[in-house]
Amino acid sequence: xxxxxxxxxxxxxxxxxxxxxxPFAGKGDIKTILHDxxxxxxxxxxxGILGESGSGKTTLAKAVLGLLPYEGSIVLKGxxxxxxxxxxxxxxxxxxxxxxxxxPLVVHGKLSKKEREKRVDAILEKVGxxxxxxxxxxxxxxxxxxxxVCIASALINEPKLLVADEAISSLDVSVGAQILNxxxxxxxxxxxxxxxxxxxxxxxxxxxSRITVMQKGRIVEMGNVEEVYAHPKDDYTRQLFASxxx
Numbered sequence: 311x312x313x314x315x316x317x318x319x320x321x322x323x324x325x326x327x328x329x330x331x332x333p334f335a336g337k338g339d340i341k342t343i344l345h346d347x348x349x350x351x352x353x354x355x356x357x358g359i360l361g362e363s364g365s366g367k368t369t370l371a372k373a374v375l376g377l378l379p380y381e382g383s384i385v386l387k388g389x390x391x392x393x394x395x396x397x398x399x400x401x402x403x404x405x406x407x408x409x410x411x412x413x414p415l416v417v418h419g420k421l422s423k424k425e426r427e428k429r430v431d432a433i434l435e436k437v438g439x440x441x442x443x444x445x446x447x448x449x450x451x452x453x454x455x456x457x458x459v460c461i462a463s464a465l466i467n468e469p470k471l472l473v474a475d476e477a478i479s480s481l482d483v484s485v486g487a488q489i490l491n492x493x494x495x496x497x498x499x500x501x502x503x504x505x506x507x508x509x510x511x512x513x514x515x516x517x518x519s520r521i522t523v524m525q526k527g528r529i530v531e532m533g534n535v536e537e538v539y540a541h542p543k544d545d546y547t548r549q550l551f552a553s554x555x556x
Contacts, residue, residue, distance in 0.1 A: 316350045317387050317471050317503045318374065323347040325373045325380035343369040344527045347382070351471070351503050356493075358518035358535065359507040362550065366527035367507045371475045374505065388470025395476040397456035401448040407434075407459050408444030414467045433462045436496060454485035458492065465500065475507045490517055511551055515539050523547045 326342040343366050351357045359367050373380045375392055394400050401410055408430060415426045431441045437458040448456055457477065464472060474493070478486035490513065493504065508514050514521055515535055522532040523544065531544040542548045 315353055315387070317353045317355075318349075318351040318390075318505070319383070319385040319387075320350070320374070321348050321383040323370075323373060323380055323382035323384060325369055325378055325382075327369075327378065342527070344373065344380070347527075347529060349522055349529065349532065351505060353470070354497070354501060354503050355520065356497065356504045356506055356518045358514035358521040359505060359524060360509070360511060360514050360521055360550070361524035362509055364526075365524040367509075367524055368475055369527070370524070371473050371505065371507055374473060386471065389467065390471040390473060391464040391467070391469040392473040392475065393457070393460050393464050393477045396480050397453060397460045398448060400460050401456060403448050405447075406444060407439075407446050407448070407451070410448075411444075411459065411463050411466060414463060418467065429466060430462075433466045436465075436499060437462045437492060452485075453481050454488060457481065457489055461489075461492065461496070465496065465502070468500065468502070470502055472502050472504045473507070474504055476509070477506075478513065479508070479510070486513075493517060511539070511554065523550065 323344055324342055324346060325344045326340045328340045347370060359370065361367050369378070371392070372378045374384060375390065411430050411433065412426050415421055415429060421429065430444065434441060434443060439455065439458055439462070443459070448459070451459065478489050481489065494517070506514065506518055518535050520533065521535045521538050522529050523538070523546070524530065525546045531538060531542065531547045538547065542551055
């Protein structure tokens, strides 16, 4: 597996949203959510973004994915894909699992139908689903199975960075643990880094090697997960750990 160097470099990033226009009101200014964010993610690294709701974690993910304008610099040195919180809303209820997982391959148009079928079977097996799932619809699957489908769809084109935004928070504890272990297993088989976004301290500690803690759109602490977990330096980080991160 390739190692060394960064897959993502973020420097002095600021980003936000423009509030919706209201009747008889002037144009609203952009509400800045992120303030001067700088961080790097190394190739094949699992990097945790930790913070409470409203800390700017999802805004950061959207900026990295190119879903909103920003100021500053985001340098991606490879393709990126995402896995989101709610697998049901991420899947088109009208399309079979086989269609959904194969769609990224169709968009790129580099493989024949037979080659696409082979690639779909292989990635479904890697995420713990057999080829029979290709004929099923999302409504026929459990929440954990749907999230496995979303992971398969995200990884089928072998991105170098996976953004996972609260990817287990809608699942029950046992199923969420299975998805975490699946990420670890896939990491051993495939070459990708992950930006893993969560409000759950223990989950980030289990999965990631480095961590950054966000508060109100700013980074308040960053470092090796073991060091930050054992010896948090910032008052907010200590309060967050004391509350369990919720």
